[in-house]
Amino acid sequence: MTMLLPRRGLAQILALIVILAVDRVVSPQFFDLRLQDGRLFGSLIDVLNRGTPVALLSLGMVLVIATRGIDLSVGAVMAICGAIAASLADSHGLPVVLAAALGAGLVCGLWNGFLVAVLGMQPIVATLILMVAGRGIAQLITEGRIVTFSSPDLVWLGNGAILGVPVPIAIALGMLILTGAVVRGSALGLLIEATGGNARASELAGVGTRAMILAVYVWCGVCASLAGVIAAADIMGADANNAGLWLELDAILAVVIGGTSLFGGRFSLVLAVLGALIIQTMNTGILLSGYPPEFNLLVKAVVVLAVLLLQSPKLSGFAGIMAPLRRAKP
């Protein structure tokens, strides 16, 4: 028991603290916060705000990965849903817009889930199909243009604030709590972990593994569609060409940094979101640093490797530190 508990999450928190500290060094005003037009303003808020799409994606992705799957289509789904929201925004009320966008995300998730759970395709190719076609669908909706809108309701989703907290952050937090409540409050979490840990055994124990797989892809689609709506609301337009481009990799990275294995099984929602924040803290730090952009990818590579090494079972800093303590006990 002592073996597992204290280690979970410590590596991630440590990584976040170190990166925050580095950010503080490159940008002395990093922790400054003030209120601007009734909305908190500062680099920290930027980190949270910009981290929102990946955080939302990672909420869905972590469940998919827990079942031993992977969803490459989330970026494309973001684009589709953003496009739908933007094209409806000026002619319909927010509820309709949201329902349409989330509904589209749900359908995308169903499609992926159908391919994986019912047709038995390998998740990476199954979702590759929507990754390719989905961006096309999004562009079809916008006809390749950037569809702008001015509906204040939708704009509020991107730029508004609730008690000073930017709306996207509030939504991400809300989704984290909602997902957590659904997954851990019901038996879903256990059954998903069992499915990912050993699908055959779970099936024989009476777990509806197909339903589980379908459910996680659907949820992943819904999370992606929210991320897409927020991304569109943020720039007051749907950029089907670029919205969510390559974000699937960031989301997967966030999940893995959050300690969930790509081979399925145990997962942690909070740590996945923490992973997304680690990535964004690094990105914001890179932007603040003033280094030429040619260095961005190199920095990213080094940081990612460092964070992962910190968690490596073989090199875990904590295992190293705690081993002597443990041995000292009689």
Place this chain on the structure above:
Amino acid sequence: MKGLPPVLITAIVLVVGFGLCAMQFPNIASTRVVGNLLTDNAFVGIVATGMTFVIISGGIDLSVGSVIGFTTVFVALAIERWGVPPLVAFVAILVLSAAFGAAMGAVIHVFDLPPFIVTLAGMFLARGASFLLSTESVPITAPVYSTVSDFALRMPGGGRLSAIAIIMLVILIGGILLLRLTRFGANVYALGGGRATASLMGVAVGKMTIKIYMLSSLLAGTAGIVFSFYTSAGYSLSAVGVELDSIAAVVIGGTLLTGGQGSVIGTFLGVLIQGMIQTYINFDGTLSSWWTKIATGILLFAFIALQQGLVALARRPVATRAGAAS
């Protein structure tokens, strides 16, 4: 063993698809188009050969596209700016990329990290390094390049079997032999069957991991050289997304991403299927950017669904036959 082997099914899918395309655009059924198919997909074919080894061993290599990009820039700069003879530049980059792959393999093994993420970091690293070398595209004017890109075996009907297509075919055959006939190949399958088990059976898992990623990166480097022949230039943004293309080719070719099963021939068929989808869309020529993407997705789905359907069909009759016997 039971019914048709998956590779044969993939081949059937390819032939049927080709036939359908040729019915709509008779021009497709020409040696010229076939030659183009081989030339245009040479670098994907080479990379996918390496990727097949990695995936069969239960891993994945996302860095290959970036390694191609880095290679083209490195080769271009070495030849054009640093005055290195082309052959020396090739050897240098092959050594460099092999070392890069070995390093990734070592990290994966020693620190027990998921290949997906380690090679993702490798992808950032190689791409970032190529930006540092040069963000501009650098044309290569060395005479070898025009010699090689002009070289082609004429096929009947005006088709050209270019040098790079030949390189790809040679590597492909080498890959098939390496995987099928050598101890190394058997160990690749063993790793895919289960790392822990393979290790208990006496396979040097660490060394194998390093060698497999080394092979993949080495072939990515080779593909980079081929790409530089293809375009006579080095450019830091070249071959973005090729890792996904090659993974898709490998998987369409019947290799399981979970490892342990698959073949290089299947991968080659997968590359051709993807190339054919592209050719078909180009011949059609009426598709907008978005319809191109949607059509690619639909065709991808159709091929995979057809393949899975055929595999399922191929399995079924055996069960009933056995049933009839009992």
Place this chain on the structure above:
Amino acid sequence: AELTVGFSQIGSESGWRAAETSVSKQEAAKRKVNLKIADAQQKQENQIKAIRSFIAQNVDAIFLAPVVSTGWDAVLKEAKEAKIPVVLLDRDIDPSGKDLYLTAVTSDSVHEGEVAGDWLAKTVGDKACNIVELQGTVGASVAANRKKGFDTAIAKHANLKIVRSQTGDFTRAKGKEVMESFIKAEGGGKNICAVYAHNDDMMVGAIQAMKEAGLKPGKDILTVSIDAVPDIFKAMVAGEANATVELTPNMAGPAFDAVAAFKEKGTVPPKWIQTESRLLTATDNPQKEYDSKKGLGY
């Protein structure tokens, strides 16, 4: 006989590109040209494949909007062997290929950067001015050229200085994100006097970032960017943007004319048909520009 032209388009990475495609179609329809567009999804290898398949289909001419300047020799030689004239659109290729194409209809992206820089220098006068720059995609030749041109233009003025420069990948979202961090890093934006963006989309994002930070774009901070997409005129009308440099999406029109003349009369066009890089500012009736452009498929 009706002309058949194959057009190897880069993709649809931006609104401008989408407009170019749709304007090309309109121009083709006007001239009753059968235009086949192959979309390369941003990949050179796809463009090469597309050109090869155009050759295989024996089209009358090939238009190429090259994604990168190098690497076309081999395939263009094939086109030449097949006696199919090639016209480059909106970007030039590497000098070694000059004899491989009929003509190039392009703007000069270094010049675009210069126009932007000159405007800024003139507008600022000899006040000290800290500029932040939103670059295009790292490695894209347009980005490098627009940077080069702008740098040359402001080099003549010691009072102009680029204090921060990051890539915004030519997109609105990244433009906004990068601008947000510039504002934080430069004392809440107080140290910034002007923004230069390699395209209008990034500028539109940057304008939002400035507004959210309580700054007044166009007044507190000057803006200059390139492309002249409709939305930047909307911002100009609102007084939130100052200047843009036009990159016309109609590259195909002159190209069709050149090809037609060449085919019918054998007229060899000049090697370079340069399009104009117009500077458009708030004084140039942005509302009219907006109205005329918004139907073009941006």
Place this chain on the structure above:
Amino acid sequence: MENSLGPAPPLLEVRGISKSFGAVRALQEVDFTLRAGEIHALLGENGAGKSTLIKVVTGVFPRDAGVVRLGGDEVAPRSAKAALEAGIATVYQEVNLLPNLSVAQNLFLDRQPMRFGIVREGEMRRRAEALLTEFGLDIDVAAPLGNYSVAIQHVTAIARAVDLSARVLILDEPTASLDRHEVEILFGIMRQLARRGIGIVFVSHFLDQVYEISDRITVLRNGRLVGERETASLPRLELIRMMLGRELAETTSARAAAGDRPPREVCASFENYGKAGYVAPFNLELRHGEVVGLAGLLGSGRTETARLVFGAERPDGGQARVEGAPVRLQSPRDGVRQGFGYCPEERKTDGIVAELTVRENIVLALQAKRGLHRPLSRREQDEIARRYVKMLDIRPPDPERPVGLLSGGNQQKALLARWLATAPRLLVLDEPTRGIDVGAHAEIIRLIRELCDDGLALLVISSELDEIVTYSDRVVVLRDRAHVEELAGEAIDVTNILAAIAAEGAAKEARA
């Protein structure tokens, strides 16, 4: 035995080995000596540390303390490969071969016959066939190993190790899934190897086999060495006391004959139930309070019957009834909903979810049965887990341990607990005692009887005929994927079952 106290150093000498996994001390200062040419049994309860000792010796686990000497020289293999090279060949407890490779490749992995850097496929197959023939197997060695039953896989693993063994051969529960005939063959080969001077370590929970084959016995308990004895001079009861640290409460093997009891109500019945190519249509009635045993050779279709009954496989004909009402059993979920339970034989792949804790593994089926919206609270889960950990004596008694870290026998108990927790009406047990120590074995048999007395219907598969005879009220004998005979009451004894199984040859001859 020949050179019992000669001056030559023992073949394999292990001194003061310790090994901990976190807080669990799996081995504490264990000594072990293997002489050349002897067959040495390593015994102990589930979780005693046998497998761990083996893995430490062969370098799979790094050791915390101690030395290993091979032929007098200290060795420290750091991987299975190094151990192999030093001359120690091992069959680990789990079938450790690769299902995706061909049988021949499995046998010759990393040591294939080569010529010019190329594997000589034909030669390898010939050798593989020759090797397997020694073990009485005549199979297509080019087919993937995964196509074959666990038993065949196990024989292959043993054949590989035997072929590899230069000086020491270690067999960790090699006989768990073998039937009598195969065990005989294996023992023959072991004796032959021992005569050649190879030292053999043999782990088993079958004491009969231990007495039959071994020269000496080393007993471990809770990770400590209890003692080392000559087999010939160690009475069985004494051995059991050494292993358990207490007397075994002797469960009477006297069967309560079915005739003594009033006829029971039918719990589930199957008419003409079958699946083409899988099991021929059969009729089967399972009654409350009754144990039905399934007997047959490997591959005779016992597992298939079990899977059909549970719903893990869809029938293509026939009718199932539960408590008289017709039901459709199309998926395990249907089975679970009907109150069935099923402990599969392949524990690792079909049974446990290794990463999850003992608690989670135990509550899994119950939770699946209750559905998503009625989650078991943590308190309920803890309580259930604690109850069964205690009842089945799962060790270590820590419900929060990942089940994959338990010893094989304890994993089996956790599986049993999973189904008991659902309070099933019918429990299907496929080889429930495989790999289970004497103590637990007796326990499980007692449990089967108890459950039966509580009115549960049981369908039990076991390759141990003695065991089947002990608890079954009826025995169904299978042959060639068909139910061929049903024995009841007094007719149930080993001889009759064997006769029914063996009738195959006779029947074939008659047909010819």
